[in-house]
Amino acid sequence: MKKLVNHPSDVVHEMLEGIALQAPNVVILGDENVLIRRDIPEPPSRPVALISGGGSGHEPAHAGYVGAGMLSAAVCGEVFTSPPTSAVLAAIRATAGPKGALLIVKNYTGDRLNFGLAAELARAEGIPVEVVTVADDVALRGHAERSQRRGIAGTVLIHKIAGAAAARGATLEVVAAVARDAVANLGTMGVALDGCTLPGVAQSSFTLADDEIELGLGIHGEKGVERSAPLPANELTEALLVNVLDELAITRGERVALLVNGLGATPQMELAIVLRAACASLTRRELRVERAWAGTFLSALNMPGCSISLMRVDDGKLALLDAATEAHAWPGKGCLNRTVRLDTSGVQREDHAAPVLDAAGTERATRIKAALDAVAQALTDNESRLTELDAQAGDGDLGASMRRAADAMNATPMHALATAPDALSSLGVSLHKAIAGSSGPFYATALLRASRHLQGSAQPAAQEWAQALRGAIDAISELGGAKAGDRTMLDALIPASDAFESALKQGLDAQRAWAEAVTAAEHGAQATAHMLPRVGRASYLGARAVGSPDAGAVAVVCWLAALRPHVGK
Template sequence: MKKLVNDPSNVVREMLEGLARQAPHVAILGGENILIRHALPEPSERPVAIISGGGSGHEPAHGGYVGAGMLSAAVCGEVFTSPSTDAVLAAIHATAGERGALLIVKNYTGDRLNFGLAAELARSEGIPVEVVTVADDVSLRGRIEHHQRRGIAGTVLVHKIAGAAAARRQSLDQVAAIARKAAANLGTMGVALDGCTLPGAKKAGFHLADDEIELGLGIHGEKGVERTAPMQASELTETLLVNIIEDLALKSGERVVLLVNGLGATPEMELAIVLRDAFASLNRRNVTVDRAWAGTFLSALDMPGCSISILRVDDEMLALLDAETEARAWPGVGTVNHHIRIVPAITVTGPDLETSPSDDDGHGWSDRLGPALQAVAHALIDKEAILTELDSKAGDGDLGASMRRAAEAILAVPSTALVTPDRALAALGMALRRAIAGSSGPFYATALLRAARKLADHPNPAASDWAAAMAGAADAIGELGGAKPGDRTMLDALVPAVAAFESGLRSGQDVAKAWAAAVEAAESGAEDTAHMTPRAGRASYLGARAIGSPDGGAVAVVCWLKALQPYIAAR
């Protein structure tokens, strides 16, 4: 398995050195894998030390949360392995002053044993120490006792609350009490979309098929409590939330904070969608979300998936969550935006799509263009997978989805906008401009608008007028993108098609035969792109590596030209 590591046996130490380089307020404690706050006050002046840790592989936990207002020390074991008792004791010695230390422990056997024994040893030396165990995983509710549950991502919220309380110079008993209160009002549940891979391992600890997800997993690559079929984000979010809400006995009118945590390989896009859905679900239940965060706070190496944490709060806990900290990985105050939409000051205008049927001038264009455009739309939808595959080989893989959006936009154009050819093309251009981002939208919109202008003075255009409009469309694409035939783009299909159509008409062929020749020329041009080195667009970054498969944009041109063929007839 490919990893950006040197020697897997040194991965934790080298990681800590890299983390320390980014944070001037932390330092590594001697030969131990411990990050501590730099330049602590004299022991008599120190606040309660907040110490946490556990196995590594959960970054940014725990080292990312070391800093004033949060952790005094993070004790880092090997990957997914509890640190030793001696390491925890060393962290206590290095950071605890006269007010003592609070150890925040995730409820795993190794962590409980090593942190617990270190606490006893420290007490025997006269150092006041309290231990708070976090067991926020609700997935096993009804199966095991509460004290046997795992501690997972919600632990980060306990770190923040306890750290802020310590920074206020509260006593050890007071800091421990508020930390225990937070832990008691906290629930978390996660889902994995696949397994994770330890440094040095050849494969993931477990693997999920494309039609499987794992509900209720821990944070060490262990399996969850149920394997089920994938769900849409909203359904999955609701599944996780229902378990948390029922476990916390959360009621209408209560206040919470929401933490959506990525497990290491989940993009921010997906985490934001989960936060959106979770917020909406809580809002429907009349539960007030006072703060919300989405990001990677406590990971499981490179696992794809997420967890949702809900913490019931009051004014005291909210103030502690809002308090400042220099911890590098804390995202800051999670202020909730309750007004996420504004009315635009300027409305973008375009061709009027609602045209009176009386504007048809008796040519019946709406009845003729409508079925042809529907055929184009359905052809593009049918080709989505093929276009995606082709674009993935030489681009960013979005062409299939773009053409599907184009098809949906075409189907949504009202028949009243198709009463004349120029209005129909202008309406299509506006629809595609709005529906497709990336490069396809501007190219097709520009082409259609140019073609519409060519037909503006031809309410009932002849075949030669359509040919001129097509030529104008091709010219517009070339001018906008700077490409020309031979550069391995959509023009390598469109330009030969235009030339064949014009040539056929000039030689006396009827329009159907001329169009058939255009389709054949486009197919040949698209096939030729498989042997071309791209010189325009994103594929040009690949150079000769793109050779071997045809250009997706050219294949899309063939698709819609061929779809129109049954509707092209001599008049």
């Protein structure tokens, strides 16, 4: 497995040096893999020290949460391995004053043993120490008592609440009580889409097939409690939430904080979708989501997946969550935006009633609608093919874009298709809204230009259509700067237009002339496989793009061919 590391045995201390370089408020404690606050006061005036840690590989936890208002120190073991007792004791000695220290420990055997022994050794030296154990994994509720469950992402919320309490100057007993109360009102459940890979290890901790996900996993690459088929984000979010809500016995009218945590390889896009689904589900249950965050807060190296944490909150907990902190990985207050969409109903142009078509208009609209339906079906059928071709030289989004174009065509109302110019204009407006990326502007511009060429002709002749097609091609070339031979959609459109015009001049009827156009477009699209891309995203690849036809040109062939039975009718 490829990794950006030097040597597996050096990853932790090199990582800590990299973290410290980005955070002027922290410093590495001597030769220990311990990160502490640089601005710790002299011992007599120190607040309760807050210390956490565990195996590395969970970044930004725990080193990212060191700073005023959160942790005083993070003790970092080797990857997925508890830190030694000596490192924990060194952290206690370096940060604790007369008020003592609170150790926040995730409920894993190695962490409990090493942090627990360090606490005893520190007490023997006269340092007051309390230990709070986080066991928030509700996935194990049917298999183990709460005291035996794992500590996972909800631990970050405990860091924040306890850290804020300590920063207020509370006693060790009070800080520990606040932390334990937060733990008692906290639950988390996660899902993995695949395993993770440790530095220096060739294979991942476990492997999931394309049709499998792992529910209720831990954070060290261990398997979950149930393997199931993949679910849409809404359904998967619901499955995780139900377990947390049931465990905490949260009922209608209660207030909660929500944490959607990425496990290391989950895009922010997907985490935001999960947060959206979770907020919607909680709102349907008449729960008040007071704070919400989505991001990677406690990872499992490069594991794809997420966890959802809920904490029952009151005004006191919210004040602690909102308190200022210098920890660079804490995301901020997490206040929820209750109105996410601007109401534009007052600024939209006044809607007009759809015109009633006469018999001739209905007949034309019916024929045009049948042609559009055929094009939409062809683009839908070729979505995966276009995606694969586009991925070889671009970003792989053309298949999805053409599918959205198909949806827009299917949604075009009959009254917008009464004449050819109306149909082209309406479709141009729809496509520029429906299609992202470059395809939307290109097709919309082409259709609007063609519509203008046909203005005043409700049922154009074949020669008029040929002129409109030529105008559409000119519009695309002007907009994008491409020309024949640049490996773009024009390399299918230009030969198609030439062939259509030539066949009409030779006296062929519209349908046979269009057949010539389709054949020419097919040859043009195939020829792009040997062309060097000169414009667009594929041009960045240069010669690496050669070997497969341009996806945009192939898409042109798809809709030209789909129109063939309808031309001339």
